[in-house]
Amino acid sequence: MSETIRLTVAQALVRFLAVQHSERDGRRQRLIPATFGIFGHGNVAGVGQALLQNATKPHPEEPPLPYYLARNEQAMVHTAVGFARSRGRLQTLACTSSIGPGATNMVTGAALATINRVPVLLLPADTFATRRAGTVLQQLEDRRSGDLSVNDAFRPVSAYWDRVQRPEQLVPALLEAMRVLTDPAEAGAVTLCLPQDVQAEAHDWPVELFRERTWHVGRPVPEPEAVHRAAEVIAAAERPLLVAGGGVLYSGATAELTSFAEVTGIPVSDTQAGKGALPGAHPLAVGGVGSTGSAAANALAADADVVIGVGTRYSDFTTASRTAFAADGVQFVNLNVTGFDAAKHAATTVLADAARGLTALTEALAGYRVPATYAEEVTDRRRAWEEVRAQVTATSGETPPAQVEVFGALNELLGAEDVVINAAGSMPGDLQALWQAAGPGQYHLEYGYSCMGYEIPAAIGVRLARPDGQVVAIVGDGTYQMMPSELATIAQEGLKVIVIVLANDGFASIGALSESVGSQRFGTAYRKREESSGLLSGDYVGVDLAANARSYGVAAQEVATIAQFREAYGRAAAAERATVIVIRTDPLAEGPPASNGWDVPVAQVTRLESAEAAYAAYQQLRKKQRHYL
Structure with a gap:
C-alpha cells in the first residue's frame, strides 16, 4: 500500500x-x-x-x-x-x-x-x-x-x-x-x-x-510535406509579406525570424502581440499591419500576393476587418502551433512551433529571394514612413501636447531592456503605428481584449518577472480612474514602476470613434450635467490625479510640456520607488495618418446629419470586405 x-x-x-x-x-x-x-x-x-x-x-x-x-x-x-x-x-x-x-x-x-x-x-x-x-x-x-x-x-x-x-x-x-x-x-x-x-x-x-x-513545453516540429507545400506557395510569390504575431515571441523565435527575413528578403510586419519580433530598426521591419498599422506595412499588405502568418490569430484589427489584404487571388501560408489559428483564411498550413517552422521554411526556400524591384519598394516605403513617423512624433511646442508627442519622447527615452505597457483606448493604435521596438521584450500591449485597467496591475507582474530595466505603464485618465488601487500594492511591495497618466478629461479614443460614426462624442467626456439640456455638457469635473496617486503611497509629478516630461521621466527613472507622471494632452489632436479601416456599424436610419455622412463612408468600407477563400 x-x-x-x-x-x-x-x-x-x-x-x-x-x-x-x-x-x-x-x-x-x-x-x-x-x-x-x-x-x-x-x-x-x-x-x-x-x-x-x-x-x-x-x-x-x-x-x-x-x-x-x-x-x-x-x-x-x-x-x-x-x-x-x-x-x-x-x-x-x-x-x-x-x-x-x-x-x-x-x-x-x-x-x-x-x-x-x-x-x-x-x-x-x-x-x-x-x-x-x-x-x-x-x-x-x-x-x-x-x-x-x-x-x-x-x-x-x-x-x-x-x-x-x-x-x-x-x-x-x-x-x-x-x-x-x-x-x-x-x-x-x-x-x-x-x-x-x-x-x-x-x-x-x-x-x-x-x-x-x-x-x-514542447516544440512541435512541422510535417515535411506541409513545409514542402508552404515553400511551393512562397517560392512562387513576387510580393510576399510576413505577419509576425505573439507566437514568435512566445517561441523565442526572433533569431529564426531574422534569418528567414534576411535569407529571403521578405519584409516583416507585426501585430500588437508580435511587435519587436524583428527589431524596429531592421531594414526589413515595416511596422504594424491592419487598422492601426503603418502606411508602409498596409501598402505592402494591400498588394501582397502571399501573406505568411507566423504565430498570429488574425484578429479583426490585424486584417482591418478583412480589408487589409486586398490583392486578387491573395494566398495565405500560416505557421502556428494551434490548428485553429493555422487554418484561418483557407491557408496552406504548417502546424509547428514558430522557431522550428521558420527554420524548416528557411531551408526549404534555399535559393529563393524576392524580386529586386519589390525589395526596392520595401526600402522606399519604409523610408517614407519613417519620415512621417518623425514628423508626427516631433515636439510641436503646443500646450497641451498631442499624446503622440509623449510617445515619441518616451520611445527615445526607453532602452532595449525597458518595457512599455498599454492596453486600451487610442493609445494602442498610435503605439502600434509609431513605436519602434528595440527588441522582443520592450513592447507589452494587451489588445486582444483591449481591457481598460490592465496596465497598472500588469506592471506589477512585469516587474516581478523582470527585475532589471524600467517598467513603464501608460494610461489615460479614463483607464486610471477604473483601477488605480493596485498602486497601493506597488507601494506595499516596494516595486519600482513608472506610471504615465495622459489626462484629457474623458475617453479620447471612444470620443474620436463616436465622432467618426456620427455620434458627436456623446457621453465620452467627464463633464457635469447641465440643468437646461439634461446632458453631460457642463464644466469639466476635474480630478487631481497626482494627489490621488500620492494618497496610495507613491511619488507623483505633474508636468505640462514635453520638455518637462523628459525631465520628470529622468527623475522617475533615477528614483528608487514608484512614480506617477501626469501630463495633460489634447484629446482633439491628430494622431498618425490612418491607412486602413475598421468595421464599426453605423446607424442605418437617423435624424442626425453627422450619422448620415458617417453611414455613407461606412458603406464604402463594407464594399472592400471579403472572405479569403
Whole structure:
C-alpha cells in the first residue's frame, strides 16, 4: 500500500503547486512561483490557511509559495497575465478569490487571459458541495438546478474549467490543469472551482502526488510535406509579406525570424502581440499591419500576393476587418502551433512551433529571394514612413501636447531592456503605428481584449518577472480612474514602476470613434450635467490625479510640456520607488495618418446629419470586405 499523508484539500493544493516546474530547451523553472489573492469567507479557512501554513510551518519537503495581497480580483489576474507574458508563458501565477463577487471579479481577467492565449491559474471559492448550509451569503439560487453557481460564468472564458466537489477529484483536476497551462496550443485561463467546505476537508493523499514534477513545453516540429507545400506557395510569390504575431515571441523565435527575413528578403510586419519580433530598426521591419498599422506595412499588405502568418490569430484589427489584404487571388501560408489559428483564411498550413517552422521554411526556400524591384519598394516605403513617423512624433511646442508627442519622447527615452505597457483606448493604435521596438521584450500591449485597467496591475507582474530595466505603464485618465488601487500594492511591495497618466478629461479614443460614426462624442467626456439640456455638457469635473496617486503611497509629478516630461521621466527613472507622471494632452489632436479601416456599424436610419455622412463612408468600407477563400 502506498504511503499517504493527511492534509486538507487546500493544503494539498498548495503543496502540489509548490513543486511543479516547466522546462523548455533544457531550462527549468518553477511553473507557479507565487500566489495572488484576496480572502473572504469562501477561502480564508481553506486556501488562506494553507498559504499561511506554507509560509510559517511548511512540511520539510514543501518549498515556499509566496503570497501577494491584491486590491482587486480582476487586477490580480491582469498581474498574472503580465507576469506570464514576460516569462514567455513558461511561468505564471495562481490567483485565489472568495466566493461570489470575489470570484466573478476575476471573470474579466480570465477572458483576457484566454483570448490572448496566456496561461493563468484561477482558484475561486465556491458554494458548499454538501449543501449542508442553507443559502450561503453571496450564493446564487437557481430554480433550475442546485449545482449551478456564479463560477459557471468562468466556463466560456476558460481554456480548462473544473469544480472539485470531492477531495479525490483534486488529483485528476490538478494534473489536467498543469497540462493545459504548459501546452502552447491550449494555454489560457485554467479555473478550478473550490467549494468552501471541500477546501477545509481532510483526506489521505498519496505522497507521490507531491513529488517534484517537470512539465516539458514542447516544440512541435512541422510535417515535411506541409513545409514542402508552404515553400511551393512562397517560392512562387513576387510580393510576399510576413505577419509576425505573439507566437514568435512566445517561441523565442526572433533569431529564426531574422534569418528567414534576411535569407529571403521578405519584409516583416507585426501585430500588437508580435511587435519587436524583428527589431524596429531592421531594414526589413515595416511596422504594424491592419487598422492601426503603418502606411508602409498596409501598402505592402494591400498588394501582397502571399501573406505568411507566423504565430498570429488574425484578429479583426490585424486584417482591418478583412480589408487589409486586398490583392486578387491573395494566398495565405500560416505557421502556428494551434490548428485553429493555422487554418484561418483557407491557408496552406504548417502546424509547428514558430522557431522550428521558420527554420524548416528557411531551408526549404534555399535559393529563393524576392524580386529586386519589390525589395526596392520595401526600402522606399519604409523610408517614407519613417519620415512621417518623425514628423508626427516631433515636439510641436503646443500646450497641451498631442499624446503622440509623449510617445515619441518616451520611445527615445526607453532602452532595449525597458518595457512599455498599454492596453486600451487610442493609445494602442498610435503605439502600434509609431513605436519602434528595440527588441522582443520592450513592447507589452494587451489588445486582444483591449481591457481598460490592465496596465497598472500588469506592471506589477512585469516587474516581478523582470527585475532589471524600467517598467513603464501608460494610461489615460479614463483607464486610471477604473483601477488605480493596485498602486497601493506597488507601494506595499516596494516595486519600482513608472506610471504615465495622459489626462484629457474623458475617453479620447471612444470620443474620436463616436465622432467618426456620427455620434458627436456623446457621453465620452467627464463633464457635469447641465440643468437646461439634461446632458453631460457642463464644466469639466476635474480630478487631481497626482494627489490621488500620492494618497496610495507613491511619488507623483505633474508636468505640462514635453520638455518637462523628459525631465520628470529622468527623475522617475533615477528614483528608487514608484512614480506617477501626469501630463495633460489634447484629446482633439491628430494622431498618425490612418491607412486602413475598421468595421464599426453605423446607424442605418437617423435624424442626425453627422450619422448620415458617417453611414455613407461606412458603406464604402463594407464594399472592400471579403472572405479569403
